[in-house]
Amino acid sequence: MNWFDNLSRSFFDWDAMAEVLPAMITVGLKNTLILAFASTVLGIIIGMILAIMGISRSPWLRIPARLYTDVFRGLPAIVTILLIGQGFARIGRDIFGPSPFPLGILALSLIAGAYIGEIFRSGIQSVDRGQMEASRALSMSYGQGMRLIVVPQGVRRVLPALVNQFIGNVKDSSLVYFLGLLASEREIFRVGQDQAVVTGNLSPLLLAGVFYLVITVPLTHLVNAIDMRLRLGKKRAPTVVTSGLEEVSELDQANRTAQAVPSFKAGSIEVRDLTMAYGELQVLKGVDLTVRPGSVTCIIGPSGSGKSTLLRCLNRLVEPKGGTLLLDGDNILAMKPEKLRRRVGMVFQHFNLFPDHTALENVMLSPTKIKGLPRAEAERIAMARLADVGLASRQHHRPGSLSGGQQQRVAIARALAMEPEVILFDEVTSALDPELVKGVLNLMADLGTRGMTMVVVTHEMGFARRVADQVVFMDEGRVVEAGPPDVIFDNPQSPRLRRFLAEVL
Numbered sequence: 001m002n003w004f005d006n007l008s009r010s011f012f013d014w015d016a017m018a019e020v021l022p023a024m025i026t027v028g029l030k031n032t033l034i035l036a037f038a039s040t041v042l043g044i045i046i047g048m049i050l051a052i053m054g055i056s057r058s059p060w061l062r063i064p065a066r067l068y069t070d071v072f073r074g075l076p077a078i079v080t081i082l083l084i085g086q087g088f089a090r091i092g093r094d095i096f097g098p099s100p101f102p103l104g105i106l107a108l109s110l111i112a113g114a115y116i117g118e119i120f121r122s123g124i125q126s127v128d129r130g131q132m133e134a135s136r137a138l139s140m141s142y143g144q145g146m147r148l149i150v151v152p153q154g155v156r157r158v159l160p161a162l163v164n165q166f167i168g169n170v171k172d173s174s175l176v177y178f179l180g181l182l183a184s185e186r187e188i189f190r191v192g193q194d195q196a197v198v199t200g201n202l203s204p205l206l207l208a209g210v211f212y213l214v215i216t217v218p219l220t221h222l223v224n225a226i227d228m229r230l231r232l233g234k235k236r237a238p239t240v241v242t243s244g245l246e247e248v249s250e251l252d253q254a255n256r257t258a259q260a261v262p263s264f265k266a267g268s269i270e271v272r273d274l275t276m277a278y279g280e281l282q283v284l285k286g287v288d289l290t291v292r293p294g295s296v297t298c299i300i301g302p303s304g305s306g307k308s309t310l311l312r313c314l315n316r317l318v319e320p321k322g323g324t325l326l327l328d329g330d331n332i333l334a335m336k337p338e339k340l341r342r343r344v345g346m347v348f349q350h351f352n353l354f355p356d357h358t359a360l361e362n363v364m365l366s367p368t369k370i371k372g373l374p375r376a377e378a379e380r381i382a383m384a385r386l387a388d389v390g391l392a393s394r395q396h397h398r399p400g401s402l403s404g405g406q407q408q409r410v411a412i413a414r415a416l417a418m419e420p421e422v423i424l425f426d427e428v429t430s431a432l433d434p435e436l437v438k439g440v441l442n443l444m445a446d447l448g449t450r451g452m453t454m455v456v457v458t459h460e461m462g463f464a465r466r467v468a469d470q471v472v473f474m475d476e477g478r479v480v481e482a483g484p485p486d487v488i489f490d491n492p493q494s495p496r497l498r499r500f501l502a503e504v505l
């Protein structure tokens with residue numbers, strides 16, 4: 001009984017709590033929230049700068065960011081707060097006046113910045129590399145790709161971690177009291193502790209604890225909810241047709257309406273003695289290729305023979321080592337890559353659609369951001385291209401709620417919207433379920449018939465035979481044989497092509 005009385009006097013002195021409650025709200029809660037908010041906002045700014053420095057290619061940016069992070073994450077918070085608050089007290093007084101409050105915010109921000117920087121960095125680096133590649137293929141500069149596509153996706157992913165950091169700042173704000181805050185600047189802990197000294201029991205401190213929990217527990221649940229939403233959002237199953245038959249008919253109807261579309265600005269490509277290496281690995285060893293305006297060229301060959309690399313040289317997603325590349329007679333290697341990519345579009349194996357944009361927004365992005373078209377005009381073009389690929393009715397769907405085949409058709413519409421002279425297709429059906437392949441191939445065949453210049457890396461031999469004007473067989477970084485499909489498939493000259501065809505047909 002004695003123990004119980006003792007404990008209840010210590011913790012549950014209701015009068016002491018009631019007495020401190022107004023100050024707890026008007027002074028403590030207010031200041032704790034100011035400290036936590038201000039240090040989180042400043043920490044986000046510092047963190048974003050650190051993250052961008054941290055992923056930079058320059059060691060002059062990367063190394064200082066690393067050092068900063070190591071120091072401020074490695075030191076106990078109280079050490080940093082005292083070193084900053086007391087070490088810079090004189091400067092702080094000159095700049096901010098007598099109160100140590102701003103220096104407290106600064107110290108908390110410097111600590112938070114180190115953690116937030118790591119959160120942002122890992123978020124940005126977790127974004128699929130294909131997103132940046134697609135941005136660049138749509139003629140965005142590295143900076144635009146980062147700003148418009150990669151960073152927003154990375155930041156959205158780390159929202160739960162940022163809320164966690166805010167919770168950490170709420171708690172760490174209690175350490176600022178070590179700097180000797182003025183009475184009106186005390187945060188929750190200090191208000192509770194001062195009153196505990198007066199009453200001689202812990203009840204005011206217990207109330208302070210309750211205040212912290214009132215702030216942090218709902219936030220913890222918010223973090224869990226956001227986390228769950230993000231995870232479930234990713235897993236959400238396609239909610240629309242995935243039947244290959246339906247997709248083909250979706251496209252057939254579109255083709256009937258797309259007849260009125262003007263023909264393409266068909267460009268030509270000339271490649272002479274193209275070489276390319278990844279470090280020591282020679283991947284292209286003197287490739288020659290001629291692509292006539294409005295023709296379909298299919299590139300076939302064994303895995304690792306350099307097909308994708310050749311394609312990537314044509315829009316300079318990788319830089320050739322040597323050789324001559326001409327687009328309509330213009331020297332590709334002398335062009336600004338962003339200019340080149342307006343003229344040479346690309347579609348990827350894994351679609352690389354921007355997942356947080358709708359189908360329409362995916363298609364509109366480059367016309368608005370790169371070509372600078374007014375929104376209404378870009379929307380009209382984007383809707384027309386979506387109609388071409390049979391997806392006008394899916395304009396408001398995000399990629400996650402479209403089938404693979406539909407996503408790939410949106411990607412084709414996205415490339416078409418830039419009105420390129422040539423489109424490169426890099427194994428665009430390889431990631432699709434077999435039943436969805438036909439819809440995409442039919443669309444590509446239709447584009448070929450309508451005069452689009454297309455260079456297609458493919459394992460679909462039936463498509464190559466049916467649609468290609470020329471088939472190019474590559475092996476070990478060289479073009480071994482090139483010619484019309486009937487010659488390549490029915491009368492192969494080289495033993496290597498014969499062996500390859502024997503394996504794949």
Ligand SMILES: Nc1ncnc2c1ncn2[C@@H]1O[C@H](COP(=O)(O)OP(=O)(O)OP(=O)(O)O)[C@@H](O)[C@H]1O
Pocket residue numbers: 278281283301302303304305306307308309310
């Ligand atoms: N980014 C890279 N860094 C280093 N090596 C690479 C890179 N990309 C490709 N390679 C290598 O270059 C060679 C040619 O690759 P490439 O992707 O062009 O071949 P491919 O004919 O398209 O093959 P696949 O049909 O398997 O895609 C391969 O040996 C591959 O491992």
